Amino acid sequence: MNHWRVIDTGLRPAAQNIALNRALLEARQAEEIPSTLRFLRFTPSALLGYHQSAEQELNLDYCREHGIAVQRRITGGGAIYFDETQIGWELYLHKRDLGTADMQRISRRICHAAATAISALGVDARFRPRNDIEVDGRKISGTGGAFDGDALMFQGTLLIEFDVEKMLRVLRIPAEKLSDKAIASARERVANLRDLLGRRPDAALIRSNMVEAFESEFGVEFGDGDLTLSEDQRYRAALREIDHPDWVGLVNRPVADMPILEAAQKFAGGLLRAAVTFDVQTQTLRQVWFTGDFFANPRRAVADLEAALRDLPLARLEQKVEWFFASRAVDMLTLTPADFVAVVRLALKQPLLASNP
Amino acid sequence: MSSVKGCNIPDDLYYNVDSNVWARKEADGTVTIGMTAYAAALAGQVVSCTPKKVGRSVEQNKSAATVESGKWVGPVKAPVSGEVVAVNDALSSAPGTINSDPYGSGWMVKMKPANWDADSAALVTGGAVAAAFEAKMNAEGFAGCGA
Secondary structure, three states: OEEEEEEEEEEEOHHHHHHHHHHHHHHHHOOOOOOEEEEEEEOOEEEEOOOOOHHHHEOHHHHHHOOOEEEEOOOOOOOEEEOOOEEEEEEEEEHHHOOOOOHHHHHHHHHHHHHHHHHOOOOOEEEEOOOEEEEOOEEEEEEEEEEEOOEEEEEEEEEOOOOHHHHHHHEOOOHHHHOHHHHHHHHOOEOOHHHHHOOOOOHHHHHHHHHHHHHHHHOEEEEEOOOOHHHHHHHHHHHHHHOOHHHHOOOOOOHHHOOEEEEEEEEOOEEEEEEEEEEOOOOEEEEEEEEEEEOOEOOOHHHHHHHHOOOEEHHHHHHHHHHHHHOOOOEOOOOOHHHHHHHHHHHHOOHHHHOOO | OOEEOOEEOOOOOEEEOOOOEEEEEOOOOOEEEEEOHHHHHHHOOEEEEEEOOOOOEEOOOOEEEEEEEOOEEEEEEOOOOEEEEEEOOHHHHOOOHHHHOOOOOOOOEEEEEOOHHHHHOOOEOHHHHHHHHHHHHHHOOOOOOOO
């Protein structure tokens, strides 16, 4: 049986955690370490996806005022807020551990095992394509990956008693999404283990469940370990690069290339407002928020629609909204799916867009 | 033109099969590089591509560009050493071109090769291409492009 290593690097600032990502991935690629499961925690940090720009994604004033570190991950996906109310888990693997080089299949396999581990705590956690783990449609773990040659690193969060309001304040979003109602709606999209279980889960139990689930998935046995000398050397070199403004500013795009555009329109079914973060360069809806004075049941349908429209090429808006309402029962009285499309289209016609050809 | 398990792998290009990248020697002496159709199929829809900047030197098998797909980030490794002399700016607004036209409009960077003759000797081209990729696909349990 193959022996893999499990390590826990404890509570650290973001720069150290990201530098360890780089160091362990390099060490795995160089075959200096066995495949490894790492647990980690963060002091308050706003973490950008590798290709994201801090100005476009974050409320940098808020981060500064509240001592929240801004860092860039080596993995893809969107900006997140990470603090002591979450646990991080990561796998460092060789492609031969997986029997496939298909990145989507690798994500699915790891997420299924992680969902099994979370479910063993007494909740019904499931993988949701493309990269989340959910409990009853509420996100409990977001994930992402990085690879280099034959080595890969896949990482996830696990929400224990996550502060949704703080996350919203860290991200660059329209002001009205910070109303009590909007925050309550955002909370409905997120699942905290503490709320689900009615008590704070035991961290040691979470770790042992994860270990067991990955042992069973990959047919291996984990043993406790520590960072090796070669990892420590690689870590020190990586930290010099990553704990530096040049790394955080590696991608630096102006806010003007990603305006937040807003519109309101009165329909027979009520007043509908849309705020849209729009990537002008790729003509992509990065995020859409709906508010207004209208009826929708179930209430979370609006938050689900917002989630379905994330990172959507504008050309596919009509098709996606149509699919969304065709695939579930939502009672909106006389408000129609076409009304949602219309108000988003109206927002995109705002003058700011015209000034950013 | 050559097809391996439904993936287009032209046999007139030069490949580093391990890195899943191609190189084409242009008439002006530069070398154009990009990801293979097989690499694009493994990655899924590419959502971002950041090439190294013009003027930067890149060693053979070091990262010439970074791509993201399905929240995965990884390097595209230069098949030869050289200096980046042009990058495909169109990819920043349309990264999906890497999937739809990996050997044409989905090219990533052009390099001025430091030593094409020596570096290209390590690459696979011509009649050996199909067999090399078929072996790689079999080893990686790949069903086929479009499968």
